[in-house]
Amino acid sequence: MSQTTPVTVDLSQAPATVVEALRRIRTVENHGCTFLDNANKPTFFSHAALYRAAEVRAQALLGLGLTRGDRVAMVLSQPQDFVITFLGALLAGVVPVPMFPPLSFGKLDAYAESAVSILEVAGARIIVTDKALSSVLWQVVPKVSTLKDLVVVESLDAGKKATGELPEITAADLAFLQFTSGSTSAPKGVMVTHKSLVANCWAIATEGMGLEVGSDVAISWLPLYHDMGLIGFVITPLMKGVDVVFIPTLSFVKRPSIWLQTLHDFKGTVTFGPNFAFALATKRASEKDLATWDLSSVRIIGSGAEPINANVMFEFVERFAQCGLKPGVPMPAYGMAEATLAMSFAAVGEDLPVLLLDAETFRREGRVVTPDDDALSLAFVSCGKPFSKHGICVIDAEGNVLGEDREGELVFSGPSLTDGYWKNPEATAEVFRTIVGGGDTIWLRTGDLGFVHDGNVFITGRSKDLIILNGRNHHPQTIEWSVAEIDGVRKGNVVAFSRPGKESEELVVVAETRADPPADLKETIIAAVADRLSLKVTDVVLLGAGQLPKTSSGKLQRRKTREQYLAGELGGEGVRTLGATGEKLTVARHLARSLLGRATHAASKVFNRPS
Amino acid sequence: MEAMELIKAAITAVDTSKASKLAGLKPETEIRDLGLDSVATMEMVGYLEEKLDVQFSDEVMVRINTFGDLVSLIEKNRA
Numbered sequence: 001m002s003q004t005t006p007v008t009v010d011l012s013q014a015p016a017t018v019v020e021a022l023r024r025i026r027t028v029e030n031h032g033c034t035f036l037d038n039a040n041k042p043t044f045f046s047h048a049a050l051y052r053a054a055e056v057r058a059q060a061l062l063g064l065g066l067t068r069g070d071r072v073a074m075v076l077s078q079p080q081d082f083v084i085t086f087l088g089a090l091l092a093g094v095v096p097v098p099m100f101p102p103l104s105f106g107k108l109d110a111y112a113e114s115a116v117s118i119l120e121v122a123g124a125r126i127i128v129t130d131k132a133l134s135s136v137l138w139q140v141v142p143k144v145s146t147l148k149d150l151v152v153v154e155s156l157d158a159g160k161k162a163t164g165e166l167p168e169i170t171a172a173d174l175a176f177l178q179f180t181s182g183s184t185s186a187p188k189g190v191m192v193t194h195k196s197l198v199a200n201c202w203a204i205a206t207e208g209m210g211l212e213v214g215s216d217v218a219i220s221w222l223p224l225y226h227d228m229g230l231i232g233f234v235i236t237p238l239m240k241g242v243d244v245v246f247i248p249t250l251s252f253v254k255r256p257s258i259w260l261q262t263l264h265d266f267k268g269t270v271t272f273g274p275n276f277a278f279a280l281a282t283k284r285a286s287e288k289d290l291a292t293w294d295l296s297s298v299r300i301i302g303s304g305a306e307p308i309n310a311n312v313m314f315e316f317v318e319r320f321a322q323c324g325l326k327p328g329v330p331m332p333a334y335g336m337a338e339a340t341l342a343m344s345f346a347a348v349g350e351d352l353p354v355l356l357l358d359a360e361t362f363r364r365e366g367r368v369v370t371p372d373d374d375a376l377s378l379a380f381v382s383c384g385k386p387f388s389k390h391g392i393c394v395i396d397a398e399g400n401v402l403g404e405d406r407e408g409e410l411v412f413s414g415p416s417l418t419d420g421y422w423k424n425p426e427a428t429a430e431v432f433r434t435i436v437g438g439g440d441t442i443w444l445r446t447g448d449l450g451f452v453h454d455g456n457v458f459i460t461g462r463s464k465d466l467i468i469l470n471g472r473n474h475h476p477q478t479i480e481w482s483v484a485e486i487d488g489v490r491k492g493n494v495v496a497f498s499r500p501g502k503e504s505e506e507l508v509v510v511a512e513t514r515a516d517p518p519a520d521l522k523e524t525i526i527a528a529v530a531d532r533l534s535l536k537v538t539d540v541v542l543l544g545a546g547q548l549p550k551t552s553s554g555k556l557q558r559r560k561t562r563e564q565y566l567a568g569e570l571g572g573e574g575v576r577t578l579g580a581t582g583e584k585l586t587v588a589r590h591l592a593r594s595l596l597g598r599a600t601h602a603a604s605k606v607f608n609r610p611s
Numbered sequence: 612m613e614a615m616e617l618i619k620a621a622i623t624a625v626d627t628s629k630a631s632k633l634a635g636l637k638p639e640t641e642i643r644d645l646g647l648d649s650v651a652t653m654e655m656v657g658y659l660e661e662k663l664d665v666q667f668s669d670e671v672m673v674r675i676n677t678f679g680d681l682v683s684l685i686e687k688n689r690a
Binding site for chain 1: 647666669673676
């Protein structure tokens, strides 16, 4: 029997742990992971080879003196290093703490500071990094009390190895800590157990994407230190033994066309990206790319981790239609680290579901009603339905459950719930809790505002950021979106919030400006917000590029911006923004027409369409 | 092409709106002051790598702050 003879493995049932998922495909030689390096050179590891490499890495980690349950920080920018080390840690029962590498020019001090705080909270004993990054990481080692050593991945397997049996891993065991790039300053590590991982990954692989070994090829450039890349593309494909091709994140950022080029090269069927990546891919594809690429194999391009802009999805589909891209491939999804990864998925291959609703009723009463032709309307993209055995509902401020078509905070429950935050029972108790009339069931308070329509989940904003002016609720995105369109303002770099005024809350806008902004920019902003949204801006603060506080993944930190504003200390370190989106106010019939105009090329399902 | 000219071409390729600022670029100008977002900044690096047929390592990149630093890096990689 030759080595490449396919081995038939029964993967019809969910495994108990990720370790079991890996073990049951450890004889498979004809499917596995392909890792592209920085020069785009592929290295293939069959699942059998991947298992062997992970086993060696497991013994090497134990050989460093790590024992079961110890935390090992991983700062690895090459997917091959990351995946093998991560799986090795799982086999060893050591708890990986994936961390983001320094990715851009300068800002080393800010990087070191946030790395130190994650390492401290995690109580990491060892950092595994690569040669190139080690000189940067060495400077944080003396600042973290629990750290014993820094190890370079290139020399790990050649070092001392443990020789004993690898431990038995059970479903209740902690698999890894996922640090969230939340908007507060103290990092929180989500405790992801094997049980929640398998529950979520199995649901994604089966109900969510219908993955099939042999016919499916998953492609990902997503950072592996974030849940969407790690859980979605490292662990989920293992459930069904599906092939994956990993592109280094930096390769995508440097040359965005590599994403679709790889889909073409490997006949990819499944991939994911945040909203901004769709926009970037659309913008950067050359005529030559369009003439060469065959994207007809693609079934799913999931969109998550960022508010979804329907127009960006439509432009993407239109642009690549000539490459054979099917119109139904963009697939909205909703998730968060506290729920392991995914909470809801739109149906595969379905037209992009857009809901139009009456802006005034929604703002005033938080109710979803069909807009009249001439009414101001809002458009939201559906994020689909929760998986079976899971539930999403909407609650009001007192924790009472609201029915369909009512806006409130989204709460989530089911076997994908994680165990809460590492060594932070207060934060855990605040977010994982019971709801009124819900018995003992624990629900995750997402902090997201939204509603359910026809069983579909729609996200409308973050409840913590809600701006209440004169008794009416306003999502900061609406205001930020309007300001971002003004000449001289850096798109996606605007924060709106309220401050306590004499009688009521007052609106403040903080915006980064382009070089040499117009002298009357403040006045223009005030006039534009008054004109478009009928809101009064009481104060405008203009900042230079990169001065708004952002998370490591580039999300605007509204609360931090507000805190800094109130403390009179705006400015300082900033990272990139992934591009903001939000609601755009348009008269219903115009909005419906523009969406349906798109729909002639890129099919879309517009609910509640006015005649 | 001179290193600074190459950088200007790279910036223009990723963000045409920066054209008016290019004349004023000095070696001591901090790259982030140009106001490119970080994806555009990395795209600019990608353009330079392609033109020079090199790969800048992650470790080298994080130590670069000004256009002068970037010019030295380009010249070093050409040598």
